[in-house]
Amino acid sequence: MYQVVAEVLSNKNITLNYFKIILNSPEICQNAQPGQFVHIKVTAGSAFLLRRPFSIYNPEDEKLEILYQVVGKGTDLLSKKEKSKKLDLLGPLGQGFELKENFGKVILVAGGIGVAPLYFLAKRLLNHDSKISDQTPPKSYRPKITLLLGARTRKQILCAQDFKNLGATVKIATEDGSWGYKGLVSDFLAETLLRYSKPDLVFACGPVPMLKKIAQLSRKYRLPSQISLEQRMGCGIGACLGCVVRAREGYLRVCKDGPVFTVNQILWDRL
Ligand SMILES: Cc1cc2nc3c(=O)[nH]c(=O)nc-3n(C[C@H](O)[C@H](O)[C@H](O)COP(=O)(O)OP(=O)(O)OC[C@H]3O[C@@H](n4cnc5c(N)ncnc54)[C@H](O)[C@@H]3O)c2cc1C
Ligand code: FES
Known part of the structure; x- marks a missing residue:
């Protein structure tokens, strides 16, 4: 740090x-x-x-x-x-996304400003990152990335072109139907999982109700999923306990143990 x-x-x-x-x-x-x-x-x-x-x-x-x-x-x-x-x-x-495995098909789900941590992730997964780290997947593994990008209206859809430029497939959902699927991006994920082959992993960031729905879908389809949580923070370095959430293993600090967790770590009904 x-x-x-x-x-x-x-x-x-x-x-x-x-x-x-x-x-x-x-x-x-x-x-x-x-x-x-x-x-x-x-x-x-x-x-x-x-x-x-x-x-x-x-x-x-x-x-x-x-x-x-x-x-x-x-x-x-x-x-x-x-x-x-x-x-x-x-x-x-904080702890970022865990990228040690080699993924074939990945779905990213972004709700509103929740798109913010996913661009760097897509860049790393698709080897567009100039920095070679132990997290960089080998060149031979270039996963197929689909971003489900949701917002209330068309005007709030952010950075779609940045992801397209990386080579990701971008699918849009707006609550008012002004662009793409009409409805919540979590419902769009549910429909996508019903209609198409399952991804190896889901990565998501967005409001808590969206993440809760993703946790349900992950359980239903036995999909490994990593989510980035947002909590109000004090110190940001694990010292004040101002950002704790209830988890299976007790309390976890979003700033130090997260912000990225697997969906199974979190007790969603306590959030
Ligand atoms: C790990 C992490 C990453 C984040 N990344 C981004 C990002 O990339 N882009 C971005 O725009 N925002 C991000 N946020 C949220 C951002 O930190 C808050 O929006 C910001 O702190 C609000 O400050 P403020 O003084 O403008 O709002 P305040 O006046 O403090 O609050 C205004 C509103 O925002 C809510 N809020 C305040 N702090 C947070 C918070 N930490 N998380 C969620 N809601 C909050 C409050 O409940 C209130 O409704 C992130 C939060 C976390 C924890
Ligand atoms: S903000 Fe202080 S412990 Fe997380």
């Missing part, structure tokens, strides 16, 4: 209240694994003592890309950080 002061290289509004910030952070980029996050101090001084956690969207050489949605004061302040301003970051933090 590093604590760095990173320069803002750009910070752009991509649609509605969604932004992409690019920070200069070689240390974090070189050491990041898909599914890990950074903890950002959005402003100096005591007004915002708590840092805010954000998934690593894309560590491209020395440029750390983060995709975020403005939902409150912290993210609003972040959206106002201009080029060349400095931000204090801790990272990379």
Whole structure:
């Protein structure tokens, strides 16, 4: 883990209240694994003592890309950080996705801003990642990746083209039917599992009700699934117990033991 002061290289509004910030952070980029996050101090001084956690969207050489949605004061302040301003970051933090096996067919499920940790994962799985790590699957194993990308409306569908550019198949679900399947992306997954051959693994990130549905489907079809959980955080490094969730093995800290867990680890009715 590093604590760095990173320069803002750009910070752009991509649609509605969604932004992409690019920070200069070689240390974090070189050491990041898909599914890990950074903890950002959005402003100096005591007004915002708590840092805010954000998934690593894309560590491209020395440029750390983060995709975020403005939902409150912290993210609003972040959206106002201009080029060349400095931000204090801790990272990379947490346990990311487990990629040791060789997968043939993989489904990624993203609900809204939950797409954020999945791009770096797809990039690593498809060998588009310049960094060779012990998690990089050998070139001979290039899984077939399908991303089910869900949001309320067409305007909230994020980054579909980025995944297409990697070579992933992208299928869209919107709750209002303005693009693709009409309904929840978790229902779209249920229908996909009924109609097509089962994947070797499901990776997902999104709101808790979506993840609960994915846990049910995983049990029904005996599908190994890894999910990234979002909890409000204090320290981000495992010390304050502010982010614990109930799990089969007791309490787990989302910041240190996660944010990525297998669906079977979590007691979903206690979440
Ligand atoms: C591991 C992890 C990775 C994350 N990755 C991203 C990401 O890549 N992009 C992104 O936009 N957001 C991400 N989040 C959520 C992000 O941290 C929160 O949206 C942010 O901290 C809100 O700060 P705020 O001051 O703007 O909102 P606040 O004023 O603190 O809260 C506004 C609303 O957001 C909810 N909220 C606050 N903190 C969290 C949180 N940690 N998790 C879920 N809901 C929260 C509150 O309940 C409230 O409804 C992630 C969270 C975690 C735990
Ligand atoms: S946020 Fe402090 S233990 Fe997780």
